[in-house]
Amino acid sequence: MTIREQLEELIGSALAAAVADGSLALEEIPAPALERPRDESNGDWASTVALRCSKVAKRAPRDIAQIIVDHIPANTLVKSVDIAGPGFINVRLSDEVLQTVVASVRDQRLDYGRGSHPEAGRVNLEYVSANPTGPLHVGHGRWAVLGDSIARVMKHAGYDVYEEFYINDQGVQMNVFGNSVAVRYMQLLGHDVELPEQAYGGAYITDIAQSIIDADGNKWEGASEEERMLAFREIAYQQMMDLNRETLSNFGTTFDCWFSERSLYVADESGKSAIDKALEAMDAKGFIYKSDGAVWFKSSAFGDEKDRVLIKENGEYTYFMSDMAYHHNKLGRGFDHLIDLWGADHHGYIKRCEAMLAAWGHPGALEVLLGQLVNLFRNGESVRMSKRTGEMITFSELIEEVGTDAARYTMLSRSSDQPIDFDIEVVKKQDSSNPVYYVQYAHARICSVLRKAASEADAAALEAGELTLDQLAAKVVGSDVDLSVLTHESELALMRRMDDFAELIDLAARDRAPFRLTHYAQDLASLFHQFYTNCHIIGEDERVMRARLALADATRTVLALTFSLMGVSAPEKM
Incomplete structure (x- = not known):
C-alpha cells in the first residue's frame, strides 16, 4: 500500500468516526481524494473532502475540516495537519513514513510500483504496422518507442498486454513493389526500360535488384513480366x-506476433477465411447490404458520416474489409480491449472502425492512439535528406548516428499527440544540456559512489563481473540500517518523489502516457544531484553514511526501473 493510500485510509477512518459519533450528519462517507498541493509549502497532500460534503452535512467547510482533523487517530504517518482557505x-x-520508502524500494527492487489491473482483461496493442515495401522511416521509430513503452508501463501496472505488428502484405502496393524491383533488375542487366509512374523509386529498390543478380545472375531475364x-x-x-x-530488434522493440494481412484471405479447415467469417458475422447482425453491385457496411448507424464499401x-475487397476481418480476428482470439497506434494522418479512419466494433456488440472495445511525426533538425536547421543517400533519412540511420537511448528518450519526451522536434546534434551532446545524458549521469554517479564506498576487494569483484551492483550495494549498505537520520530537506525531497512512482505508473498506464516517465526521471535526477551537493556521503559518520548510501541506492533502483520502462539503459559508468 502506498503512503497516499495509507493516508486516505486514515482520513477515511476519521470521517467514519465523526459520522459514527454524530459529529457529522452524512449518509455516505465520501472518498478523501488526496492530491498534491500546488505550493509545496502547504504540505505533502491536500484533501477537499470538507468542501465537497459541506452542502450535505449542512456545515461550514472549515468546521467540517476541523471535525475530521479532530477525529484522526494516533498514527505514525502524519507530522502535522493544517486547515487552510x-x-x-x-x-x-x-x-x-518517508524513510520507509527507502526500505520499500530496496526490498522490492524492480518490482517497486508494480500494480494489478485484472478487470482490464486481455489487451491487444498493435503498433508500427508499416507496409513491407520500404525501410522504416523516423515516424515509424517514434511509434515503435511509444507502443513499446506503453506496453512496458501497462505491464508494470498489472495489465495483460499482447504486442502485435500488423503486416500490410496484401494488395496493389505489393505488386507495385515487386514490379519496381523487376524494372531495376532489368535496367541493371542493360535493358532500356523505364520505371513506371506508379513505382517505388528509392535506392533500396536497386539494392534489392542487385542482390537478386548476385544470387541468381540473369536467371529471371527471360521470364515473363508477370512471373x-x-x-x-x-x-x-x-x-x-x-x-x-532487425531495425526494431536493435531498437529494443519486439512483438508477440507479426500478423500477416495475407492470412486473412486463407481458408481454414472449415473452408472459410477470416474475411468470410467477419462478413458473415456482420451480416448476421443486420448491418450488411448490397447497392450498385457493391457490398456495404451500415456504419452510419453508429455515428459514422456515411456507410462504407467492403x-x-x-x-475487389477494400482495405476496410481487411481491417474489419483483422479486428474480428482479434476479438476471436480472446482479446477484450484493442489498442491501435496509428499515424495522425489516419484520423478520419477512426469512426468507421469504432462503428464496426459497436456493430459486433463491443462498443468502446477499440481505442485508437494517434502518433504525430518527428521533425528532424541539425543545429537548428531542418533536415529532410540523408547525406549518405540523398533520400529520406531512415530510422536505422538515425539510430546509428545518435544511439538507441538518445532516440528513445527524445521520442518519448512529449505526448504522442504532439510533434517532436528532434535536433540530432543536441541529442548527441555529452553534457547536462542533453536530458538523456543528464538523467543517465545521475545513475552513473550513484554507481560511482557505491564503488567508492566498497572495499577494494568488492570493487575489484564488481569490475571482474563476480559481483552485481545490487550485491555490491547490499554489502556496502549492510543490514539494519538506521534510516531515522535521513531528515535533511534534500533527503526528504528524494523520498517524497520516489513515493510518487506507483501513482505515476498507474496514471501513465491508464492514460497511455509514457512521456511522463521522462519528466519523472529528470525530476528524480535533479533531486539526487541536489542531495549529492547538500549532503556528504563518503566520510560521514558511519551511521549517517550507511543511511545516505541506502537512499542513494534506492534512487538508483527507481531511476533504473524508470529507464527500463522507457527501454533506455542505466549505465554504471559515463
Whole structure:
C-alpha cells in the first residue's frame, strides 16, 4: 500500500468516526481524494473532502475540516495537519513514513510500483504496422518507442498486454513493389526500360535488384513480366521484413506476433477465411447490404458520416474489409480491449472502425492512439535528406548516428499527440544540456559512489563481473540500517518523489502516457544531484553514511526501473 493510500485510509477512518459519533450528519462517507498541493509549502497532500460534503452535512467547510482533523487517530504517518482557505485539509507527512520508502524500494527492487489491473482483461496493442515495401522511416521509430513503452508501463501496472505488428502484405502496393524491383533488375542487366509512374523509386529498390543478380545472375531475364514481378515481390518482401525486424530488434522493440494481412484471405479447415467469417458475422447482425453491385457496411448507424464499401462492384475487397476481418480476428482470439497506434494522418479512419466494433456488440472495445511525426533538425536547421543517400533519412540511420537511448528518450519526451522536434546534434551532446545524458549521469554517479564506498576487494569483484551492483550495494549498505537520520530537506525531497512512482505508473498506464516517465526521471535526477551537493556521503559518520548510501541506492533502483520502462539503459559508468 502506498503512503497516499495509507493516508486516505486514515482520513477515511476519521470521517467514519465523526459520522459514527454524530459529529457529522452524512449518509455516505465520501472518498478523501488526496492530491498534491500546488505550493509545496502547504504540505505533502491536500484533501477537499470538507468542501465537497459541506452542502450535505449542512456545515461550514472549515468546521467540517476541523471535525475530521479532530477525529484522526494516533498514527505514525502524519507530522502535522493544517486547515487552510475555505476548508482545505493540508497534511505534512512524518519523516518516519518517508524513510520507509527507502526500505520499500530496496526490498522490492524492480518490482517497486508494480500494480494489478485484472478487470482490464486481455489487451491487444498493435503498433508500427508499416507496409513491407520500404525501410522504416523516423515516424515509424517514434511509434515503435511509444507502443513499446506503453506496453512496458501497462505491464508494470498489472495489465495483460499482447504486442502485435500488423503486416500490410496484401494488395496493389505489393505488386507495385515487386514490379519496381523487376524494372531495376532489368535496367541493371542493360535493358532500356523505364520505371513506371506508379513505382517505388528509392535506392533500396536497386539494392534489392542487385542482390537478386548476385544470387541468381540473369536467371529471371527471360521470364515473363508477370512471373518476374511475382517472384521479385516475394524476395523483396522477405528482405524488407528481415531488415525491419532487425531495425526494431536493435531498437529494443519486439512483438508477440507479426500478423500477416495475407492470412486473412486463407481458408481454414472449415473452408472459410477470416474475411468470410467477419462478413458473415456482420451480416448476421443486420448491418450488411448490397447497392450498385457493391457490398456495404451500415456504419452510419453508429455515428459514422456515411456507410462504407467492403467489396467493390468488380469484386475487389477494400482495405476496410481487411481491417474489419483483422479486428474480428482479434476479438476471436480472446482479446477484450484493442489498442491501435496509428499515424495522425489516419484520423478520419477512426469512426468507421469504432462503428464496426459497436456493430459486433463491443462498443468502446477499440481505442485508437494517434502518433504525430518527428521533425528532424541539425543545429537548428531542418533536415529532410540523408547525406549518405540523398533520400529520406531512415530510422536505422538515425539510430546509428545518435544511439538507441538518445532516440528513445527524445521520442518519448512529449505526448504522442504532439510533434517532436528532434535536433540530432543536441541529442548527441555529452553534457547536462542533453536530458538523456543528464538523467543517465545521475545513475552513473550513484554507481560511482557505491564503488567508492566498497572495499577494494568488492570493487575489484564488481569490475571482474563476480559481483552485481545490487550485491555490491547490499554489502556496502549492510543490514539494519538506521534510516531515522535521513531528515535533511534534500533527503526528504528524494523520498517524497520516489513515493510518487506507483501513482505515476498507474496514471501513465491508464492514460497511455509514457512521456511522463521522462519528466519523472529528470525530476528524480535533479533531486539526487541536489542531495549529492547538500549532503556528504563518503566520510560521514558511519551511521549517517550507511543511511545516505541506502537512499542513494534506492534512487538508483527507481531511476533504473524508470529507464527500463522507457527501454533506455542505466549505465554504471559515463
